[in-house]
Amino acid sequence: MNLATPTTDLLHHYHAALLEHHSMMTHPLHGLSDQLNKDFDVSKWPTTRHEEWKYTSLKALSQIEFSLEASSDSKKLKSYLESLPFYHTEAHHLVFVNGLFHSELSRLIPSEEKTVSSTYVHASLIPEQLAKVIGISCPAERDELRKLNNLVLHDGLSIQLPKGQTATQVYVYQLIDSEQPFAVHSRNLIHLAENAECKVVEHFAAFGNKSHWFNPTTEIQIDAHARLEYCLIQTQSDVGFFTGLSYLRQSDSSQLSHHTISTGGRLIRNNLDLILDGSHIESHMNGLYMLTNDTLVDNHTLVDHQRPHSNSNEFYKGIMDGKSCGVFNGKIFVRQAAQKTNAFQSNRNIVLSPDASVYTKPQLEIFADDVKCSHGATSGQLDEESIFYLRSRGLSHAQAKALLTKAFAGEIVERIPQPELRAYIEQQIDQRF
Amino acid sequence: MSKNDNSILEEITSSEYKYGFETIIETDNAPKGLSEDTIRFISNKKNEPEWMLEWRLKAYRQWLTMKNPLWANVSYPQIDFQDIIYYSAPKQKKKVNSLDEIDPELRKTFEKLGISLDEQKRLSGVAVDAVIDSVSVVTTFKTKLAELGIIFCSMSEAVHEHPELVRKYMGSVVPVNDNYFAALNSAVFSDGSFCYIPKGVRCPMELSTYFRINTAGTGQFERTLIVADEGSYVSYLEGCTAPMRDENQLHAAVVEIVAHDHAEVKYSTVQNWYPGDKEGKGGIYNFVTKRGICSGAYSKISWTQVETGSAITWKYPSVILKGDHSVGEFYSVAVTNNRQQADTGTKMIHIGKHTRSRIVSKGISAGKSQNSYRGLVQVFKRAEQARNFSQCDSLLMGDQCGAHTFPYIEVNNPSAQIEHEATTSKIGEDQLFYCNQRGIDTESAVALIVNGYAKEVLNQLPMEFAVEAQKLLAVSLEGSVG
Numbered sequence: 001m002n003l004a005t006p007t008t009d010l011l012h013h014y015h016a017a018l019l020e021h022h023s024m025m026t027h028p029l030h031g032l033s034d035q036l037n038k039d040f041d042v043s044k045w046p047t048t049r050h051e052e053w054k055y056t057s058l059k060a061l062s063q064i065e066f067s068l069e070a071s072s073d074s075k076k077l078k079s080y081l082e083s084l085p086f087y088h089t090e091a092h093h094l095v096f097v098n099g100l101f102h103s104e105l106s107r108l109i110p111s112e113e114k115t116v117s118s119t120y121v122h123a124s125l126i127p128e129q130l131a132k133v134i135g136i137s138c139p140a141e142r143d144e145l146r147k148l149n150n151l152v153l154h155d156g157l158s159i160q161l162p163k164g165q166t167a168t169q170v171y172v173y174q175l176i177d178s179e180q181p182f183a184v185h186s187r188n189l190i191h192l193a194e195n196a197e198c199k200v201v202e203h204f205a206a207f208g209n210k211s212h213w214f215n216p217t218t219e220i221q222i223d224a225h226a227r228l229e230y231c232l233i234q235t236q237s238d239v240g241f242f243t244g245l246s247y248l249r250q251s252d253s254s255q256l257s258h259h260t261i262s263t264g265g266r267l268i269r270n271n272l273d274l275i276l277d278g279s280h281i282e283s284h285m286n287g288l289y290m291l292t293n294d295t296l297v298d299n300h301t302l303v304d305h306q307r308p309h310s311n312s313n314e315f316y317k318g319i320m321d322g323k324s325c326g327v328f329n330g331k332i333f334v335r336q337a338a339q340k341t342n343a344f345q346s347n348r349n350i351v352l353s354p355d356a357s358v359y360t361k362p363q364l365e366i367f368a369d370d371v372k373c374s375h376g377a378t379s380g381q382l383d384e385e386s387i388f389y390l391r392s393r394g395l396s397h398a399q400a401k402a403l404l405t406k407a408f409a410g411e412i413v414e415r416i417p418q419p420e421l422r423a424y425i426e427q428q429i430d431q432r433f
Numbered sequence: 434m435s436k437n438d439n440s441i442l443e444e445i446t447s448s449e450y451k452y453g454f455e456t457i458i459e460t461d462n463a464p465k466g467l468s469e470d471t472i473r474f475i476s477n478k479k480n481e482p483e484w485m486l487e488w489r490l491k492a493y494r495q496w497l498t499m500k501n502p503l504w505a506n507v508s509y510p511q512i513d514f515q516d517i518i519y520y521s522a523p524k525q526k527k528k529v530n531s532l533d534e535i536d537p538e539l540r541k542t543f544e545k546l547g548i549s550l551d552e553q554k555r556l557s558g559v560a561v562d563a564v565i566d567s568v569s570v571v572t573t574f575k576t577k578l579a580e581l582g583i584i585f586c587s588m589s590e591a592v593h594e595h596p597e598l599v600r601k602y603m604g605s606v607v608p609v610n611d612n613y614f615a616a617l618n619s620a621v622f623s624d625g626s627f628c629y630i631p632k633g634v635r636c637p638m639e640l641s642t643y644f645r646i647n648t649a650g651t652g653q654f655e656r657t658l659i660v661a662d663e664g665s666y667v668s669y670l671e672g673c674t675a676p677m678r679d680e681n682q683l684h685a686a687v688v689e690i691v692a693h694d695h696a697e698v699k700y701s702t703v704q705n706w707y708p709g710d711k712e713g714k715g716g717i718y719n720f721v722t723k724r725g726i727c728s729g730a731y732s733k734i735s736w737t738q739v740e741t742g743s744a745i746t747w748k749y750p751s752v753i754l755k756g757d758h759s760v761g762e763f764y765s766v767a768v769t770n771n772r773q774q775a776d777t778g779t780k781m782i783h784i785g786k787h788t789r790s791r792i793v794s795k796g797i798s799a800g801k802s803q804n805s806y807r808g809l810v811q812v813f814k815r816a817e818q819a820r821n822f823s824q825c826d827s828l829l830m831g832d833q834c835g836a837h838t839f840p841y842i843e844v845n846n847p848s849a850q851i852e853h854e855a856t857t858s859k860i861g862e863d864q865l866f867y868c869n870q871r872g873i874d875t876e877s878a879v880a881l882i883v884n885g886y887a888k889e890v891l892n893q894l895p896m897e898f899a900v901e902a903q904k905l906l907a908v909s910l911e912g913s914v915g
Contacts (some may be wrong), residue, residue: 053506119827339832349844350845351846351847353847354846354847356847357843359841359842359843359844360841361841362838362840362854363839363840364827364836364857365835365837366827366829366835366836366837366857367834368829368832369829369831369832369834369856369859370832370859371857371859372857372858373856373857373858374854374855374856374857375697375838375854375855376855377840377842377852377853377854377856378850378851378852378853379842379844379850379851380850381848
């Protein structure tokens with residue numbers, strides 16, 4: 001750690017403070033987190049010289065002095081939650097504020113306590129279950145961000161579903177409300193045993209005009225024939241940073257639908273790693289990102305087809321306005337054993353303003369011959385002819401533009417199963433255009 | 434069907450390199466190794482002016498500070514740059530005016546390659562600047578071209594006779610410090626071709642060079658410079674075959690193209706260097722920097738390549754679209770077999786307004802080979818109405834090979850319209866079945882399908898080359914392609 005340049009100085013202090021903080025008490029996940037790599041080395045902090053971070057600079061993030069303390073205002077949080085249409089639905093509602101479970105605002109179904117709860121609760125209730133999932137993403141930990149998460153391990157969602165069980169819909173709210181810049185390094189642990197099924201929505205939001213940073217790690221194991229629907233919604237403000245890793249491992253005949261919706265944040269980096277360790281798997285990954293102002297969204301996805309007869313389908317769409325920058329990097333690996341694989345990927349972007357930019361890099365690496373793989377990437381603007389058509393029908397230019405943009409986004413939104421959620425996202429889009 | 438398939442693939446993988454023979458000519462070699470002395474030796478041998486030597490030394494000093502790039506999707510043992518002979522010229526200094534004066538051994542080599550100069554001269558009207566190990570042996574049709582004011586000569590000649598043009602353009606598209614191998618080439622380049630088309634002239638014939646790597650342990654470092662002045666047109670062909678060798682040979686060439694207003698340059702390559710044997714022993718390392726700049730409005734540069742040879746191919750013919758309304762094209766068929774590795778693609782840099790580019794890349798991998806497409810489409814902020822279409826398809830033959838695509842798309846202007854699509858698949862069983870039931874056996878069917886698959890690119894080649902390219906495809910995938 002001799003590389004204490006001004007840009008990494010603050011990070012170095014932050015890390016040191018975290019170490020000290022954690023040495024003073026026993027972590028709720030102690031014993032479970034022993035094998036995790038916590039050797040954070042500030043000199044290895046990602047820069048744009050790394051191929052994986054070519055377009056995404058973390059410089060601004062490393063210049064923030066994060067505090068370890070945060071105070072929150074329950075009243076404000078409550079009124080915010082009340083404003084969300086899906087908060088009122090009959091479901092599990094887990095609210096985490098500044099990295100800790102907020103029991104007052106949360107609503108859980110007591111009969112399902114052993115299957116759906118917070119990670120800290122499950123750590124004391126069913127530690128042997130958690131041990132099976134925690135750390136499965138280790139091979140995917142490519143950078144120092146994960147090590148910070150390993151060190152802090154804030155509270156997060158835990159779903160441990162036994163064979164054949166179906167859990168009630170789960171909503172997770174990760175909120176930051178702090179007077180000082182604050183970072184949350186939450187950890188979600190999900191294990192669906194054979195034939196289990198559940199639907200999860202994870203919502204990220206923050207309050208105040210101070211910088212905040214979400215750095216979550218989600219580890220998911222989906223056993224044979226199990227089905228998971230996971231939706232990530234990021235609605236941060238222009239002072240919000242997000243760097244997350246979702247690591248999913250699927251077994252034979254399991255099904256996954258994963259949605260990532262990013263509507264705000266100064267810098268959003270989503271890493272989605274999907275390991276298809278079985279046959280006849282079906283995976284769908286959808287993404288919608290729409291930013292404006294001086295912001296950046298970076299979706300890095302990896303699909304690793306390891307065995308034959310699996311299908312993956314990836315569809316990401318971006319609408320870039322203002323000075324925003326959209327980055328997409330989609331890797332598809334097809335191993336030699338993974339014959340009869342179908343892997344499709346598509347990334348489409350609309351650039352609305354002259355200062356916005358799009359960097360996309362679809363990447364196929366194929367080692368098996370009997371496969372069907374394709375990818376497509378486009379970048380363009382709204383079709384002039386379509387706008388003209390709508391204008392000839394009496395719509396104003398702005399209305400025509402808004403209608404077409406909404407239609408463009410709609411293709412992703414309509415794939416989300418929960419009507420309350422769709423309504424919420426549509427409302428977000430309406431506000432924008 | 435699968436058994437049949439396997440036997441076909443077996444045949445493909447076991448086919449031997451047809452052009453493996455060595456011409457025995459005495460050569461005048463530089464001592465092995467690379468130092469400032471080697472560069473002085475080369476420069477001295479070629480009787481170069483002082484500025485040229487300075488230029489080389491500057492490049493060498495830059496090169497010393499650079500590192501061998503490792504990002505490409507290829508693996509090979511470290512190259513020992515001190516174990517290479519940097520200069521080797523056939524000992525035949527007499528100037529030749531007619532083909533009859535050429536060393537008979539040399540002429541036999543060309544005949545074996547199927548491009549006897551006499552035949553070329555008589556039949557196709559192609560001017561051939563044959564480069565055998567670094568020095569141009571013969572330049573034909575020169576007088577005819579000279580009448581039009583076209584300069585087409587070897588680089589060493591150009592340095593002496595047209596220093597003002599060489600000084601102006603050399604290194605203007607690929608700067609000496611552009612990359613590791615370009616710097617190396619700038620320091621030690623032995624020879625190459627120089628071509629200048631004056632204003633408004635349409636070159637009446639296809640210009641062509643035939644490169645051969647001959648002496649064992651020789652690195653060949655050609656440098657080609659093509660300048661097309663306003664409103665001119667030229668089609669340039671480059672073809673390569675090399676004899677069989679066990680030792681790996683390094684080839685680091687640089688090709689620069691400058692197209693002024695309304696000029697058009699078409700550059701076609703058929704590359705069939707020794708790919709190494711079945712176990713991946715030997716073969717050429719082909720690390721090439723090719724770049725063109727459309728510096729004028731409405732100019733056009735088109736790259737067409739058929740890559741079947743080399744143990745390792747590492748090349749990205751690029752176009753910088755600087756002039757408004759300029760056009761860049763890239764058509765490529767890359768075939769890899771046995772243990773060949775290819776990392777090839779293109780860069781289209783859109784700087785000017787209304788610039789257009791088109792990329793069609795077809796990869797065919799067989800045996801245990803790895804074939805990668807790596808491309809960049811970059812749209813600068815002021816490149817209004819830029820348009821790009823990219824298509825990169827991969828065909829896999831056999832389950833031991835790999836196909837990879839790494840397309841980079843960087844858009845900084847909202848009016849740009851960029852499309853990229855890529856597919857990977859094997860030859861469809863339904864397609865084979867259809868052919869079979871029409872009485873075409875599986876082998877011919879595979880040939881038919883592969884030819885059809887590559888057609889889009891082969892169609893871009895000049896007539897004289899298209900035949901040879903088809904032959905090369907056939908040789909590379911022998912056993913299945915007729």
